[in-house]
Each structure stands twice: as structure tokens, then as C-alpha cells.
Amino acid sequence: MNKQYKIQIFKNFLQQLKNKKATKQTTLKIPQQKQENLLDWSQKYPITPEMEPFTNFNTPLSQQIFDFIKPHLINFAPGKIIKPETKEEPASKWSFKYFIKTLAGTQPKFLTDIIYQHNPTIDTSITIPFDILHSTFKMLLQKFTTILFTKFNYSKILSLHKSISPYTLQNRFQVAINLARIHLYLQDEYQTIDLSKFAKTVNILPIRFSLNYFISEDAINQPLFKIQNNEKYNINISLNIPKQEFLQTFRILSLKKYRPDLQSWFKPFFANYKKQFNNINETKTLNYIKYEIATKLAKIYKSLLPSDFKITSIDSLRE
Numbered sequence: 454m455n456k457q458y459k460i461q462i463f464k465n466f467l468q469q470l471k472n473k474k475a476t477k478q479t480t481l482k483i484p485q486q487k488q489e490n491l492l493d494w495s496q497k498y499p500i501t502p503e504m505e506p507f508t509n510f511n512t513p514l515s516q517q518i519f520d521f522i523k524p525h526l527i528n529f530a531p532g533k534i535i536k537p538e539t540k541e542e543p544a545s546k547w548s549f550k551y552f553i554k555t556l557a558g559t560q561p562k563f564l565t566d567i568i569y570q571h572n573p574t575i576d577t578s579i580t581i582p583f584d585i586l587h588s589t590f591k592m593l594l595q596k597f598t599t600i601l602f603t604k605f606n607y608s609k610i611l612s613l614h615k616s617i618s619p620y621t622l623q624n625r626f627q628v629a630i631n632l633a634r635i636h637l638y639l640q641d642e643y644q645t646i647d648l649s650k651f652a653k654t655v656n657i658l659p660i661r662f663s664l665n666y667f668i669s670e671d672a673i674n675q676p677l678f679k680i681q682n683n684e685k686y687n688i689n690i691s692l693n694i695p696k697q698e699f700l701q702t703f704r705i706l707s708l709k710k711y712r713p714d715l716q717s718w719f720k721p722f723f724a725n726y727k728k729q730f731n732n733i734n735e736t737k738t739l740n741y742i743k744y745e746i747a748t749k750l751a752k753i754y755k756s757l758l759p760s761d762f763k764i765t766s767i768d769s770l771r772e
Contacts, residue, residue, distance in 0.1 A: 481626055481657075483648045491647035494633060495654040498602045508609040517563040518597045523617065525556060526631040527624045549638040557590035558583065564590050591639070598636035608655050619728040622659060629655045659729040662686035664745055668753060670696040678711040678746075680718050686726060690746060694753055705754050708747070715743070 510516045529552055536545035557564070560581070568581055568589055575581065601607050611617060611629045620628070630651060637643045665687055669675065672693045679691040695706060708715075719739055727733050 481622060481652055483652055486645070486648060488645055490644075491650075492637075492644040493647055494651045498607075500606055500608055504604060505606050505609075507605045508613065510605075510610070514563060514567075514593075515597060515600070517561075518593060521561045521563070522556065522594070522632075523628045525552075526628045527620065529627075529631050531634065549635060549643075553591055553594065553635075554587055557587045560586060564593070567593070594635065595639040598632060598639060601632070602636055611655050612657050617657075619660070619725055621729060621731055622657065623731065625657045625729075626652060626655070629657060660686055662688050662726065664742070664749075665689050666749055667691045669693045676711070677706055678708055678714070680715060682718075682722055688722075688742070690749075692750060692753065694757070696757060699754060699757055700759075703758075705751065708750070715739075 510519065529547055531547060531549060533547045534544050535547055536542075538544040564586065565581060568585060569575060569577060572585075601610070611625075611632075617625050617628060630646065630648065633646055633651065634643070637646075662682070663686070667689060669691070670693070675691075675693040677693050677695070680688065682688045699705070719742070723735055723738060726738075727735070
């Protein structure tokens with residue numbers, strides 16, 4: 454078995470492992486539903502060709518409402534017990550009415566700003582009556598969900614990085630399904646949604662990192678290796694190849710001394726990236742990135758090799 458054959462086997466193994474991990478980590482746990490007459494969300498709220506281009510919220514207020522409500526939607530479930538039963542009191546459960554009142558009671562800034570803006574006679578030094586907070590928030594939420602599911606490409610919005618923070622796949626699905634449930638409640642059209650069909654409609658997937666290379670040759674005062682990423686997990690790797698030195702010595706410079714730089718970058722990157730997954734191996738992720746960088750570097754050096762080379766003289770044992 455020659456060296457190239459062994460390398461190809463190893464590459465095939467890595468790809469199979471990557472595919473296996475991707476399948477395991479992107480599977481939503483959808484509970485089985487025994488009810489009949491479940492609502493097919495895509496039938497009631499189809500994404501029409503007119504809606505498809507609208508993949509971003511078009512007002513600061515819409516984004517503010519979404520950013521405020523989405524963390525609360527992760528653990529919300531209609532009928533979920535939030536306070537156990539005692540001898541004196543029955544168990545407390547989440548309801549849509551109680552959920553909306555609870556959020557209104559936190560008095561987010563966008564809510565109080567709108568109330569003061571439309572009611573200039575209200576003294577800003579006194580507490581806003583809760584009835585006004587509740588009714589205004591409920592009205593804003595109803596308008597927000599109506600526009601989201603009837604005017605926008607909600608499937609795209611609910612899968613974009615800037616719309617949903619890097620929560621786990623399950624939590625991102627909870628945000629989406631609870632927004633849909635609240636919309637039905639606010640429209641007085643509540644019906645149990647078919648979860649499997651809804652999951653296919655929104656098609657929420659993890660945002661995978663990608664490796665992008667920026668190659669330079671003999672750049673002055675630039676290191677051989679630099680790495681950084683943006684919020685969309687695009688990993689940008691700069692490689693400054695010492696071409697002239699390589700053509701004289703044919704030595705591939707080691708990246709070993711840049712290991713601390715790689716480790717210091719990887720730690721915060723992975724801490725954020727892993728939030729999307731239920732189970733992801735930190736060591737394997739780092740090793741995969743190291744392998745890809747090393748492979749890329751080797752290919753670059755290989756491309757610099759001359760088509761033929763003649764040894765004119767040997768002046769030392771090193772040569």
C-alpha cells in the first residue's frame with residue numbers, strides 16, 4: 454500500500470466522519486402527535502413568490518421586538534407547569550395570556566418609548582399603568598407576527614444568523630414554533646400545528662463554518678499565518694508564503710510556532726459556535742481545521758515547485 458493510497462483512505466474516512474456527525478447533529482427531536490386535524494402551516498401561510506425577496510425586517514422596531522421576545526420563546530410551551538402544585542394552590546401553567554402579560558410587565562424600552570411617543574400627556578416620572586403596557590404590547594406583537602407570516606419570507610428570516618443567535622437547533626425550532634402559535638392565538642384562530650410539517654417548512658439548520666484562504670508571497674512584515682472569523686463563521690486564514698526562500702531551500706516552514714495563536718483564536722470561536730449543536734467534539738473540530746490548513750499549505754508549496762531541477766554542485770552535507 455503506497456503513501457498516496459493511504460492518504461486517500463484517510464481523506465475518505467474524514468469525510469465519512471464529517472457526514473455522520475452532520476446527520477447526528479442536525480436532527481430535530483419532533484414529538485409524535487396523535488391528534489387529528491393538525492394544522493399544515495405551509496398550507497395556511499404559504500411563502501408566495503411576492504414574499505420570497507423579503508428576508509430582512511424593514512424597520513428597527515420589528516428587529517427590536519424580535520430580539521426581545523426570542524429568548525423568552527425557548528422555554529415557553531402552552532400548558533407547561535411553571536409552579537408546582539401545593540396544598541394551598543393548584544399548579545401554575547403557562548398560557549398565552551399569562552406569557553404576553555409577563556413580557557409586557559418587563560417594560561422593554563421600545564414599548565415605553567412608543568407609549569410616551571403616542572401619549573405625550575403621560576408624565577415620564579410616574580409608572581405607566583399596566584393596562585396600557587399590556588394592551589400596547591399585545592397590539593405590537595399581533596402586528597409583528599402578522600407581517601412576519603403574511604408579508605415576509607419567514608422561513609429565511611428564521612434561519613438567518615442575524616435573526617437567530619447561535620442557539621441549539623432545538624431551541625431555534627422552539628423560537629419559530631412558538632412565534633407561529635402566538636400568531637394563531639392573537640388572531641383567535643388557535644389550532645394545534647403539525648410539528649413535522651412545520652419543521653420542513655422553516656428548515657432550520659446549523660450555520661456551518663467555512664474556511665477562506667488569502668495567499669500572499671514574500672509580504673514584508675507579515676507573519677506566515679493569521680486567522681480570524683466573522684459572526685457568520687467564515688474563517689479567514691492568511692498565509693504569507695516565503696516563496697524566494699522556498700525556491701532556494703525547498704523547505705516547508707512549520708506552523709508549530711503559531712499554535713498558541715491558533716489556540717487563542719479557537720477558544721472563543723468554539724465557545725460561540727458550539728451553541729448551535731446538541732453534541733459537538735471540540736478536539737475533533739480543532740483537528741479538522743488544523744488538517745485543512747496544513748493540507749492547503751502543502752498544496753501551495755507543491756504548486757511552487759519547478760517542473761525540473763538540476764543540481765549544479767554540492768558544497769555541504771546539508772545540501
